[in-house]
Amino acid sequence: MDIHWFPPSPGEVKVNVHGATLPAPAANGNTTGMGSVIRRANGGMASSISGTIPNLTPVENQLAAIHIGMKRAYEEACKKVIVETDNLEAFGMLKFQHNGISTTARNIIQQIKILKKDKVWKCKIRYVYPRRNRVATYLALLGADLFGRLFLSFEPLGRAAELMDMDVGLGFHDPRYQEVQMNGDEMELFDQALDEGWGAPNGPGHAAQFMNSAGLHGMQVGVAQGEMEIHDLIYEDELSEEEEGDDPVVMMG
16 A cells, blocks of 8 residues: 555645654754644645754653644644644544643643634644654654754755655655756757767667657658557556545544
């Protein structure tokens, strides 16, 4: 099964959030990081948050990431919001009653529920697979590595833009995959090659061979005996699209 991020419907935004707890302190001494990204229906980013809140337990950090992401969407006057977390423990604390949790966790949960019930918007909170949440995870780890507090950005940080492009099928940012326009020197060399006959019928190179075999410019090319016409082999088809429903566990307002 192909698991990746799916965009929201037109008129909605998605807020992907993640709270990372490091197995060992980062070089700057951080033990946690937090990431949040608000994205539109076209996959583009409205804003993101990356950084750390010191002295939180792992689950407190995950709960705080949910609240910070929600609060940012609320402050940006988003009216229809889907919040996605990949932490099942934090999601379960929001959905079910829990005893024995810390005061900090209980306070964050209360703030999330108060904000979620506000009548000026509609907000859903979902649990999703981690592979649907890569941008938020990247921002959380980047924040743990580099920042001493939370920072708001309206441009993608680091390689977040590449991850977002991969989410919507726009590919990698590897320079080998990026097309560019020819500069002056490259255009001059190209013109020189054309003058030498490259790419023209009876000229050197593979493109010229193709021109010769394609029957262009008055050159007659017959079909070999017993060879099937190409239209006998070609058929049209469409790639089937799998409809993705909502994840099975959804907190509705």
